[in-house]
Amino acid sequence: MQKSKYVFVITGAAGSGKTTVANYLRERYHMHRVITHTTRLPRPGERDGVDYHFETSETMKKLHLLEQVTYDQSQYGSSLEGLEEGWRQGQNDVVVLDTAGAITYHQRLHQQAVIIFLTVTHMKSLAKRMTLRGDKIDAVKSRLQSKEYHRDLMLPPALKGVAHVVTNDQWENTKKQIDAIVKQIITV
Numbered sequence: 001m002q003k004s005k006y007v008f009v010i011t012g013a014a015g016s017g018k019t020t021v022a023n024y025l026r027e028r029y030h031m032h033r034v035i036t037h038t039t040r041l042p043r044p045g046e047r048d049g050v051d052y053h054f055e056t057s058e059t060m061k062k063l064h065l066l067e068q069v070t071y072d073q074s075q076y077g078s079s080l081e082g083l084e085e086g087w088r089q090g091q092n093d094v095v096v097l098d099t100a101g102a103i104t105y106h107q108r109l110h111q112q113a114v115i116i117f118l119t120v121t122h123m124k125s126l127a128k129r130m131t132l133r134g135d136k137i138d139a140v141k142s143r144l145q146s147k148e149y150h151r152d153l154m155l156p157p158a159l160k161g162v163a164h165v166v167t168n169d170q171w172e173n174t175k176k177q178i179d180a181i182v183k184q185i186i187t188v
């Protein structure tokens with residue numbers, strides 16, 4: 001029986017498939033999805049408490065966060081309470097973070113944080129996927145112009161040899177790569 005629980009950290013550029021992989025881990029492996037906090041406005045179809053806890057700059061300041069970042073002019077942060085909620089229920093957690101957050105999780109939680117860095121072969125497909133997802137044109141433009149988007153296209157040096165790198169071109173193939181990582185970590 002597996003004793004300690006893990007947090008699977010899904011990171012990578014906007015549109016690389018982080019949310020898709022997190023939802024797969026939740027559904028296929030019954031992982032607990034950690035809902036993080038943000039000051040950005042909800043996208044069409046996003047729901048408070050499901051996709052994010054949507055905050056104002058004022059409410060964001062009152063939270064006790066494990067880590068916090070600025071990404072494309074909005075604040076994002078995750079709490080230890082969010083992680084413990086899953087672990088208390090005996091579940092492994094899954095959380096979607098930018099690469100700065102993934103580095104912090106690695107530094108603070110060591111092997112307990114399983115980092116998966118997503119990439120695609122053709123970077124142009126990222127903007128296409130964001131548009132197909134229904135993001136407004138201005139939102140896509142803002143993402144593409146942000147320094148964080150460009151930073152997260154590449155695996156950061158601090159995660160070299162640490163993160164599992166998965167190329168998310170073909171979803172069926174991605175699932176196989178994710179299954180192999182989970183199998184390697186989790187012994188039932």
Ligand SMILES: Nc1nc2c(ncn2[C@@H]2O[C@H](COP(=O)(O)OP(=O)(O)O)[C@@H](O)[C@H]2O)c(=O)[nH]1
Pocket residue numbers: 011012013014015018036037038040067068069071076077078096097098099100101102143
């Ligand atoms: N460090 C950190 N990053 C987060 C957190 N929540 C979300 N993110 C990241 O913030 C970035 C922007 O997220 P989002 O606005 O949903 O845009 P998307 O990447 O286009 O889906 C993504 O890289 C997310 O993984 C958090 O609590 N901490």
Ligand SMILES: Nc1ncnc2c1ncn2[C@@H]1O[C@H](COP(=O)(O)OP(=O)(O)O)[C@@H](O)[C@H]1O
Pocket residue numbers: 012013014015016017018019020021129130132133168169170171174
């Ligand atoms: N392998 C794939 N091939 C084609 N589209 C994909 C693939 N993986 C994810 N998508 C789609 O791309 C869009 C962006 O994925 P998403 O998971 O929201 O990315 P992120 O959370 O990294 O911004 C979504 O519409 C999703 O359904």
